[in-house]
Amino acid sequence: MDTSAARRPRLAVVLFNLGGPDAPEAVRPFLVNLFTDPAILRAPGFVRPWLGRLIAWRRTRPARENYALLGGRSPLLELTERQARALEAALADEPGFAARCFVAMRYWHPMSDAAARAVAAWAPDEILLLPLYPQFSTTTTGSSVAAWREAAARAGLGAVPTTTLCCWHSDPAFVQATAAIVRRAYDAARAALPAGVPLRLLFSAHGLPEGIVRAGDPYQWQVERSVAALCEALGIPGLDHALCYQSRVTPQRWIGPSTGEEIARAAREGVAVLVCPIAFVSEHSETLVELDVEYRHLAERLGVPGYFRVPAQNADPAFIAALAGLVRRARAGGRALCSFAGARQCPRPCTACPHARAAATAREAA
Numbered sequence: 225m226d227t228s229a230a231r232r233p234r235l236a237v238v239l240f241n242l243g244g245p246d247a248p249e250a251v252r253p254f255l256v257n258l259f260t261d262p263a264i265l266r267a268p269g270f271v272r273p274w275l276g277r278l279i280a281w282r283r284t285r286p287a288r289e290n291y292a293l294l295g296g297r298s299p300l301l302e303l304t305e306r307q308a309r310a311l312e313a314a315l316a317d318e319p320g321f322a323a324r325c326f327v328a329m330r331y332w333h334p335m336s337d338a339a340a341r342a343v344a345a346w347a348p349d350e351i352l353l354l355p356l357y358p359q360f361s362t363t364t365t366g367s368s369v370a371a372w373r374e375a376a377a378r379a380g381l382g383a384v385p386t387t388t389l390c391c392w393h394s395d396p397a398f399v400q401a402t403a404a405i406v407r408r409a410y411d412a413a414r415a416a417l418p419a420g421v422p423l424r425l426l427f428s429a430h431g432l433p434e435g436i437v438r439a440g441d442p443y444q445w446q447v448e449r450s451v452a453a454l455c456e457a458l459g460i461p462g463l464d465h466a467l468c469y470q471s472r473v474t475p476q477r478w479i480g481p482s483t484g485e486e487i488a489r490a491a492r493e494g495v496a497v498l499v500c501p502i503a504f505v506s507e508h509s510e511t512l513v514e515l516d517v518e519y520r521h522l523a524e525r526l527g528v529p530g531y532f533r534v535p536a537q538n539a540d541p542a543f544i545a546a547l548a549g550l551v552r553r554a555r556a557g558g559r560a561l562c563s564f565a566g567a568r569q570c571p572r573p574c575t576a577c578p579h580a581r582a583a584a585t586a587r588e589a590a
Contacts, residue, residue, distance in 0.1 A: 232322040236348035237315075237551055238339060239308055240355040240368040243329030244291075244298020244508055250332060251288045255280035257331040263367035265474075266436065283473070290513040300508040301329065303538055304356065307506070307547070310539045314548040321350070321555065328375075330368050336375035344379040351376075351386040352554055354547070356505050358398060359446035360391035360562075362576050363432065389554045390578045392563040393446040394453040397549050401542035403457035406500055406534050410460070413498045413532035421529050424464040424495045427451045428483045429503035430510065431469035433476040440575030444479055449569075450502055464495070467502070470519075471510055483515075487523050487531075496530030497523065505537045 245254040259265050260276035267275050291297060308325035315323040324346060328339035343351065353372060355365040369388055376382060392398055406425070414423055429447045437444050451467050468486040472478045481489075483499070490497045499519065501511050515533055523531040537543035554560040561578045562569060568579035575581075 232318075232320065233349040234346065235321040235323045235551075235555060236343045236346060236351045237308075237311065237323055237325045238343065238351060238353050238372065239304060239311075239325055239327050240353065240357070240365065240372070241300060241304050241327070241329055241506065242364070242508070243332035243335070244300040245332055246297050246301065248288055248291065248296045250297075251291060252280060252284045254332045255283055255287060259283075261331070261367055263363050263370070266433075279474070287509075290509050293513055293517060294509065298332075298508055299512070300506055301327070301332075301334075303506045303508075304329075306539045307356070307544065310541075310544045311547050311551070314544050315551060318552070323551065324348075328368065328372060330364075330371060336368075336371045337378065340372070340375040340379035340381060343376075344381055348384060350555070351381065351384050352551060353386065353388045354551065354554075355389070355391075357503070358391065358395075358450060358505065359393045359429075359443050359503055360578065361432065361436075361443035362441050363436065363443075365390055366576070366578075387554050387557075387560055388578070389550060389563060390561050391442075391446060392550055393450045395546060395550060395563045397546035398543070399450075399453045399457050401540060401546045402537060403454055404542060405537060405540060406454065407458060409500075409532065409534040410458070410498055413496070413530065416532070417496055417530050422464060422495045423530070424466060424490055424497050426483065426486050426490075426497050426499045427454070427465065427467045427502040428470050428499050428515065429467070429501075430471045431478045431480075431482070433474060433478050435476060437479055440573065440577075440580075442570040442574035442577045445570060445574060447503060454500075454502070470514055483519055484522060487519060487528060488526055491523070491526035491528045494529060496532070497528060498532040498534060500534040501536055505543070507536045507538060511536055 245251045256277055259279045260273055265272050265276050304327050308327055312325045326339045326343050328336045357364045432443055455463055466486050468481050468483040469479055470483040499515055504511055520531050550563055570577035
């Protein structure tokens with residue numbers, strides 16, 4: 225028995241991610257869970273269940289076709305579990321706490337209730353909520369935190385001190401780890417291209433409806449900060465780069481330009497592209513199908529002189545070390561909201577930033 229570990233406070237680190245279907249028959253219920261979430265589908269309550277199920281029904285067939293390319297299931301849970309085990313190993317020798325990592329997926333199993341029961345069975349002294357979304361959005365981290373709070377209360381965890389790390393979009397260690405992955409892909413793409421063919425780095429992030437951003441969601445601003453920090457860390461003189469957005473799923477106007485539009489522009493300008501999934505830290509359908517298959521086919525059809533893709537971080541050792549650093553600093557900071565010394569970074573119009581909401585709650589309480 226590790227008596228030193230027994231004397232250390234137990235820290236449960238809960239990793240949030242989207243989740244994905246684990247079999248073809250799980251695709252439709254996964255989509256129903258996704259599109260009936262009020263954080264995703266901003267429709268009146270009496271309309272949302274009907275409309276969400278309609279959208280899920282319409283998207284089931286193409287989604288099943290996409291997952292068929294991946295063997296009928298999403299690899300996201302397996303990859304997230306690997307990240308959890310790697311993070312546990314990176315934190316194993318911490319003198320101040322004994323950490324165990326748990327995975328809570330938002331729209332497919334294991335979801336928050338199962339994760340909360342597992343955390344409660346371990347009887348932690350503290351809980352740290354660590355979203356695997358570098359940039360905060362009400363549609364991702366915000367929704368996951370809300371679901372966790374309800375599940376934690378049902379599991380009897382309401383009295384356990386809980387720290388929420390809402391964002392780490394420009395955390396220096398995360399940026400350096402990601403920059404190293406991007407640089408390797410950039411150099412390989414550059415070497416594969418004929419002399420004289422220019423190369424553009426396309427940062428592709430999951431999109432959001434413009435209305436959600438106008439309502440104060442800080443996601444777009446934080447994605448832009450991630451891109452700026454990465455470009456600085458890469459240090460490539462005259463780097464040709466652009467930010468674009470993918471995965472539009474509703475008929476509303478979404479933030480842009482779209483990844484497809486940027487690929488079309490590259491074709492017109494005779495520029496090869498290296499696509500970097502800036503808001504994803506694990507491979508899943510948006511990278512393995514949308515980027516690797518659908519957009520590659522578009523690039524080839526339009527005559528883009530070269531199409532390359534930066535791999536996601538997955539369990540890259542430097543990335544895992546960055547997560548470990550986030551855990552240490554968040555725990556030391558106590559009730560941290562973001563990885564930037566507890567200070568608000570988002571500009572004033574981003575009223576959905578958790579700092580802004582916490583300040584508004586404090587004013588109401590006063």
